[in-house]
Amino acid sequence: MLLHELLQGKRLVLASKSPRRRELLKGLDVEFEIWDTNHDDEEPFLANLPLADVPVYLAKQKATHLADRLDDSTILITCDTIVICCNQILGKPKDEADARRILSALSNKSHTVITGVCLKSKNSERVFDVATEVHFKRLSMEEIDYYISRYKPYDKAGAYGVQEWIGYVGVERIDGSYFNVMGLPIHTLHSQLISFINSLSK
Known part of the structure; x- marks a missing residue:
């Protein structure tokens, strides 16, 4: 069955x-609701947690905060995306200077974008993550400053949106899911949702 058919009678x-x-x-051509959450902002995580495990950990935390709102028909999706470069997490920039620092760190390097996803129903949970390698050319300060002033990427992990100007001029190569770099590995989510819904009926 197609996903939209499996979702009949579910939220x-x-x-x-x-x-x-x-x-x-x-x-995905499916109907869905939006729940606002105050937990999209960067949250603390255990200091000894491996960097690659952080997105799934945070996605699960977000789902836990909303668990009491779930009923028998609801399937909740929560996500968290991080950018790892030189064994460090580059989060959302605090201000213009921080955005400049982050983009300078990404310049002429490859980095990893990891999105963790949690699917949660009232009585079941599934988590997964997807990693994508992104390769930036050497960015000039003129390019960095233009992008920051024009696009103000303060709500984006790694201080950039791949679908924006900086992606067109700066990204040399992407190994893996492009949509994952945007913040949602939609191909994997589609297949995981089908599998998750089918498992609920067993």
């Missing part, structure tokens, strides 16, 4: 402030 909910994630989920 699909995306808990995210991100307009990019909403746009991508719409692309």
